[in-house]
Amino acid sequence: MKNRIYVILLISLVTLGCSEQKKExxxxxxxxxxxxxxxxxxxxxxxxxxxxxxxxxxxxxEIIEIYDHSPTFDFCGNSQxxxxxxxxxxxxxxxxxxxxxxxxxxxxxxxxxxxxYVSKKPNNSDDxxxxxxxx
Numbered sequence: 001m002k003n004r005i006y007v008i009l010l011i012s013l014v015t016l017g018c019s020e021q022k023k024e025x026x027x028x029x030x031x032x033x034x035x036x037x038x039x040x041x042x043x044x045x046x047x048x049x050x051x052x053x054x055x056x057x058x059x060x061x062e063i064i065e066i067y068d069h070s071p072t073f074d075f076c077g078n079s080q081x082x083x084x085x086x087x088x089x090x091x092x093x094x095x096x097x098x099x100x101x102x103x104x105x106x107x108x109x110x111x112x113x114x115x116x117y118v119s120k121k122p123n124n125s126d127d128x129x130x131x132x133x134x135x
């Protein structure tokens with residue numbers, strides 16, 4: 001009888017834990033973005049945060065975002081604040097050869113960015129070692 005109570009209690013706890021995780025995942029509409037702050041720079045007392053986002057399951061889209069406040073991300077990869085600039089990364093050049101982003105030049109007065117690519121993968125694969133340059 002005692003073992004039966006333990007089994008019922010264990011099943012209840014496992015079911016409750018799975019339903020909580022299911023709630024978090026269902027609020028993401030099945031998609032969870034991978035996000036990471038990869039660089040930050042300060043200019044005129046304002047700090048800009050460079051974020052690398054990977055969206056999608058099989059056909060992944062890589063996106064660079066810039067925030068003018070420190071972003072925090074929830075379980076789904078969403079932030080409470082909107083980026084001031086964002087753009088997707090082109091993983092192939094005009095000749096369909098692989099290319100890798102090296103620098104992001106951000107114009108703070110126009111909230112626009114330009115990517116500079118290299119054809120060789122950097123030795124350090126830590127988020128492509130992208131650096132933020134402010135202008």
